[in-house]
Structures are given as structure tokens and as C-alpha cells.
Amino acid sequence: xxxxxxxxxxxxxxxxxxxVIKCTYSDSASNYFPWYKQELGKRPQLIIDIRSNVGxxxxxxxxxxxxxxxxxxxxxxxxxxxxxxAVYFCAASWTGNQFYFGTGTSLTVxx
Amino acid sequence: xxxxxxxxxFQVLKTGQSMTLQCAQDMNHNSMYWYRQDPxxxxxxxxxxxxxxxxxxxxxxxxxxxxxxxxxxxSLRLESAAPSQTSVYFxxxxxxxxxxxxxFGPGTRLTVT
Numbered sequence: 001x002x003x004x005x006x007x008x009x010x011x012x013x014x015x016x017x018x019x020v021i022k023c024t025y026s027d028s029a030s031n032y033f034p035w036y037k038q039e040l041g042k043r044p045q046l047i048i049d050i051r052s053n054v055g056x057x058x059x060x061x062x063x064x065x066x067x068x069x070x071x072x073x074x075x076x077x078x079x080x081x082x083x084x085x086a087v088y089f090c091a092a093s094w095t096g097n098q099f100y101f102g103t104g105t106s107l108t109v110x111x
Numbered sequence: 112x113x114x115x116x117x118x119x120x121f122q123v124l125k126t127g128q129s130m131t132l133q134c135a136q137d138m139n140h141n142s143m144y145w146y147r148q149d150p151x152x153x154x155x156x157x158x159x160x161x162x163x164x165x166x167x168x169x170x171x172x173x174x175x176x177x178x179x180x181x182x183x184x185x186s187l188r189l190e191s192a193a194p195s196q197t198s199v200y201f202x203x204x205x206x207x208x209x210x211x212x213x214x215f216g217p218g219t220r221l222t223v224t
Contacts (some may be wrong), residue, residue, distance in 0.1 A: 001170065036213075043215040044154070089154065101155070106153075
């Protein structure tokens with residue numbers, strides 16, 4: 001099956017700085033890559049996703065890039081704010097059904 | 112719309128006891144999922160159901176059974192609970208087609224002593 005690795009496991013940044021979280025996947029058939037944000041004690045929520053036919057996608061301060069050849073994708077958060085502090089999970093899937101999640105990155109934004 | 116609901120929110124079991132976790136969604140989604148979340152392990156898929164009447168194993172199905180009762184409801188059963196099943200369990204649903212966004216329930220925190 002698919003194997004998704006996520007780095008780093010923890011990340012601290014100063015408010016206003018950028019944060020980058022990277023994931024690699026093993027199955028070249030995977031074609032859908034979502035990112036979920038989970039605040040403490042809450043449920044995961046989708047923040048952005050990308051399909052394999054797209055190299056980059058942006059939504060305000062959040063962007064995701066995908067390199068299919070190298071089998072890695074990254075989440076970029078610019079101008080970080082304290083409310084960005086949470087655990088972020090990447091995932092990989094082949095047209096839905098089985099989703100394989102990374103182990104999570106705990107992001108702390110220091111005011 | 113309530114979205115995805117789960118019951119119970121918390122549960123403590125003794126080793127060997129059985130229980131069923133309930134999940135329901137009101138978004139008319141075809142696909143439903145059960146995950147467990149352990150510290151440092153991310154979310155791991157236990158079982159999923161791509162449509163009413165079908166279920167398939169995920170990464171970690173051992174010790175669990177599921178029932179897709181109808182389109183709305185997807186239950187997870189632990190027949191003989193073990194301490195290794197102490198975890199937070201999340202149910203999720205999605206449309207079954209692109210954009211594949213999963214909507215998660217609030218979770219059930221299960222402790223097996």
C-alpha cells in the first residue's frame with residue numbers, strides 16, 4: 001500500500017514568518033493530495049487539496065505544491081498568525097476510497 | 112445540518128468487553144470511513160465503505176468489524192477490547208467523487224484498561 005512520510009514533526013515560527021511542511025509518498029498511482037488542520041481537541045478539517053494534474057494551488061495565505069516526478073508535495077503558509085497553530089496532516093489517495101495520512105506536524109506560531 | 116455525528120464521546124472499557132461506536136451523516140454522502148488516531152501515528156484507516164452495502168478493510172482492521180446499516184449510518188464494533196485499542200476514533204464521510212473532501216465527526220475517546 002501507500003506510504004506517506006511527513007516532516008518535520010514539530011515546527012515553531014515567529015508570527016509573520018512562513019512555514020513549510022513536506023510530505024513524500026510512495027505509490028505513483030496516488031492522484032489526490034489533501035491537507036488537513038486539526039486544532040487541539042477538535043476534528044481534522046480540510047484546508048487545501050491538489051490533484052496530480054496540477055503543480056501548485058493557492059488559497060490566500062496557504063499554498064500547496066506537488067512534484068509528481070519526485071513524489072513529494074508541500075504545504076506553504078505565509079504571514080503566519082497565532083491562529084495557524086495546530087497539527088497539520090498531509091494525505092495521499094487514489095481517486096478517493098483509501099486515504100493514507102502522514103504522521104502530522106505540530107505548528108506553533110510564536111506571537 | 113448536523114454533518115457527521117458520533118456516539119459516545121468518551122468510553123472506558125475493560126479488556127475483553129465489547130462495544131459499538133455509532134456514526135451518522137446527514138450530507139447524503141456515499142463513502143464513509145473509520146480511523147483511529149494515536150499520538151505520533153497520524154490517522155490510520157480501519158475500514159471504509161464506498162457505498163451502502165459495501166465495506167472494505169483499511170490499514171489496521173484487526174480486532175474490528177463494521178456495518179453500513181444504510182446510507183447514513185456506519186458503525187464500528189470491538190468484539191473483545193484490548194488495551195492496544197485505546198485511541199481516539201474518528202468517523203468521516205465524503206461524496207464518493209471529486210473533490211473527495213472528508214468531513215470528520217467529533218471523535219470518540221476510548222480507553223481500554
